[in-house]
Amino acid sequence: MTIKRVGIVGSGIMGSGIAEVAAKSGHDVVLRSRKRDSADAMVAALAKSLAKQVERGKLTDDESTAIRDRVTATANLHELADCDLVIESVVEDLGVKKELFKELDLVVKDSAILASNTSTLAVVEMAMVTDRPDKVCGVHFFNPAPMMSLVEVVRPLTASDETIDAVSAFASACGKDPVEVKDRAGFIVNALLFPYLNNAVRMLENGTASRDDIDTAMKGGCNFPMGPLALLDLVGLDTSLSILDALYDEFRDPNYAAVPALRRMVTAGQLGRKTKSGFFDYNR
Numbered sequence: 001m002t003i004k005r006v007g008i009v010g011s012g013i014m015g016s017g018i019a020e021v022a023a024k025s026g027h028d029v030v031l032r033s034r035k036r037d038s039a040d041a042m043v044a045a046l047a048k049s050l051a052k053q054v055e056r057g058k059l060t061d062d063e064s065t066a067i068r069d070r071v072t073a074t075a076n077l078h079e080l081a082d083c084d085l086v087i088e089s090v091v092e093d094l095g096v097k098k099e100l101f102k103e104l105d106l107v108v109k110d111s112a113i114l115a116s117n118t119s120t121l122a123v124v125e126m127a128m129v130t131d132r133p134d135k136v137c138g139v140h141f142f143n144p145a146p147m148m149s150l151v152e153v154v155r156p157l158t159a160s161d162e163t164i165d166a167v168s169a170f171a172s173a174c175g176k177d178p179v180e181v182k183d184r185a186g187f188i189v190n191a192l193l194f195p196y197l198n199n200a201v202r203m204l205e206n207g208t209a210s211r212d213d214i215d216t217a218m219k220g221g222c223n224f225p226m227g228p229l230a231l232l233d234l235v236g237l238d239t240s241l242s243i244l245d246a247l248y249d250e251f252r253d254p255n256y257a258a259v260p261a262l263r264r265m266v267t268a269g270q271l272g273r274k275t276k277s278g279f280f281d282y283n284r
């Protein structure tokens with residue numbers, strides 16, 4: 001199956017990034033947000049990002065216009081009916097995602113694949129609320145999606161080989177490097193990454209070192225491009241907490257038990273870059 005028309009549901013950090021990636025690689029994209037204003041804002045942000053790339057000489061005016069013209073915004077789920085692939089990228093909450101998969105299953109054509117960009121949740125749970133569990137899988141992009149080359153293609157027990165092949169081919173067509181992984185919380189990257197990020201918060205909370213010294217140490221000592229606390233701010237502290245909670249629920253490994261300081265910051269609405277305040281301050 002060849003994927004030409006892609007629906008994206010969710011207008012957050014990841015939904016916008018995946019939309020840009022898909023449109024730039026020649027796919028028609030339908031962006032769906034619950035509110036028309038948010039969908040329009042996503043298209044406006046995409047136009048701004050493309051304009052910057054034209055300024056920097058990375059795209060021509062004609063290419064930028066062609067990419068923009070491939071994207072439509074909507075608040076109506078029914079406008080996804082003709083998509084070959086719909087990627088869900090809404091809040092990391094299993095209840096919300098299951099409801100969405102139920103609705104998508106009713107409105108999208110029978111041959112379409114439904115995929116989740118979840119970071120940790122069990123994809124089989126989403127597959128089993130549909131009448132097409134063989135056509136449901138995970139497609140986990142990384143943040144920021146236009147820059148990060150990896151896509152984890154997640155295979156729940158129910159997925160067919162055709163589905164996994166078609167989604168891997170889509171990821172390659174987007175210029176990404178797909179890897180296949182079983183449907184286990186955290187897949188490959190987050191299962192390895194989040195104990196590290198959690199322990200960085202623990203280290204800060206214990207007073208072992210300051211925020212800046214923890215980040216400086218991991219950049220200089222391990223050659224990581226960002227420190228762990230800056231990375232948590234980029235991912236979003238709410239999303240990070242949901243990831244740790246899902247990992248802990250599945251494995252009961254104390255390394256996955258979220259450090260209390262992280263939970264308190266989420267309660268306080270300090271979610272990182274998206275609220276301009278997290279471990280670092282982004283107001284300036």
Ligand SMILES: NC(=O)c1ccc[n+]([C@@H]2O[C@H](COP(=O)([O-])OP(=O)(O)OC[C@H]3O[C@@H](n4cnc5c(N)ncnc54)[C@H](O)[C@@H]3O)[C@@H](O)[C@H]2O)c1
Nearest residue numbers: 010011012013014015089090091092117118119141143235
């Ligand atoms: N942030 C990351 O680094 C990252 C990386 C890879 C994957 N993900 C995954 O991508 C998904 C989206 O994360 P994000 O970082 O873009 O989050 P975000 O907070 O930026 O956006 C979440 C989106 O979900 C929508 N939403 C919230 N409640 C909803 C509801 N009840 N029904 C429908 N939509 C609702 C919001 O309007 C928003 O558009 C999550 O599953 C997350 O785990 C995130």
